[in-house]
Amino acid sequence: EPEVTQTPSHQVTQMGQEVILRCVPISNHLYFYWYRQILGQKVEFLVSFYNNEISEKSEIFDDQFSVERPDGSNFTLKIRSTKLEDSAMYFCASTGTTYGYTFGSGTRLTVV
Amino acid sequence: QQQVKQSPQSLIVQKGGISIINCAYENTAFDYFPWYQQFPGKGPALLIAIRPDVSEKKEGRFTISFNKSAKQFSLHIMDSQPGDSATYFCAASTQAGTALIFGKGTTLSVSS
Numbered sequence: 001e002p003e004v005t006q007t008p009s010h011q012v013t014q015m016g017q018e019v020i021l022r023c024v025p026i027s028n029h030l031y032f033y034w035y036r037q038i039l040g041q042k043v044e045f046l047v048s049f050y051n052n053e054i055s056e057k058s059e060i061f062d063d064q065f066s067v068e069r070p071d072g073s074n075f076t077l078k079i080r081s082t083k084l085e086d087s088a089m090y091f092c093a094s095t096g097t098t099y100g101y102t103f104g105s106g107t108r109l110t111v112v
Numbered sequence: 113q114q115q116v117k118q119s120p121q122s123l124i125v126q127k128g129g130i131s132i133i134n135c136a137y138e139n140t141a142f143d144y145f146p147w148y149q150q151f152p153g154k155g156p157a158l159l160i161a162i163r164p165d166v167s168e169k170k171e172g173r174f175t176i177s178f179n180k181s182a183k184q185f186s187l188h189i190m191d192s193q194p195g196d197s198a199t200y201f202c203a204a205s206t207q208a209g210t211a212l213i214f215g216k217g218t219t220l221s222v223s224s
Binding site for chain 1: 123144146148153154155156158161176201203205208209210211213214215216217
């Protein structure tokens with residue numbers, strides 16, 4: 001079964017540093033998403049990306065965040081200057097033209 | 113209005129029993145209601161989903177009941193097994209390609 005692949009599985013970074021989280025969505029999917037989950041809390045929507053531009057974003061997705069699809073397969077989330085409160089699991093997801101969201105296994109980001 | 117309210121927060125069920133998790137929503141534009149299962153350290157995995165044109169959907173031991181007038185939907189797990197012990201999230205979205213709004217999750221423990 002097709003998978004959404006995320007790398008790295010765990011990233012530790014110092015406060016103020018930039019991080020890039022990487023995702024390879026399912027190849028024939030058209031919509032790409034980033035969600036985050038702070039430990040023990042619900043999954044929160046960050047941003048959706050379609051046709052090479054942001055289609056929707058939440059209040060969480062401020063100027064510190066950016067997304068990019070640098071080539072035909074990768075989808076990245078960049079956090080420019082990490083804060084302690086950015087520590088969370090970050091999930092990439094993708095969908096085709098139907099509702100079937102497929103999530104990756106996530107990247108655990110720890111900001112120290 | 114974008115919230116999805118989920119209850120209970122945690123649930124303990126004996127092996128073979130029925131697990132019931134409830135969700136309520138306000139936004140009448142929601143038209144896709146999935147349930148996700150999440151194991152520790154993993155991403156959410158789609159369990160079962162329903163559209164509002166049906167009142168019930170069953171897949172194996174998992175059933176969604178949907179009450180459009182009450183704006184509520186629930187997950188029933190029949191013959192609950194220890195392997196069902198996980199966190200369950202309800203979610204909703206307005207159309208394909210838009211953000212999934214998640215409930216806060218229910219931690220299910222099935223005792224043997």
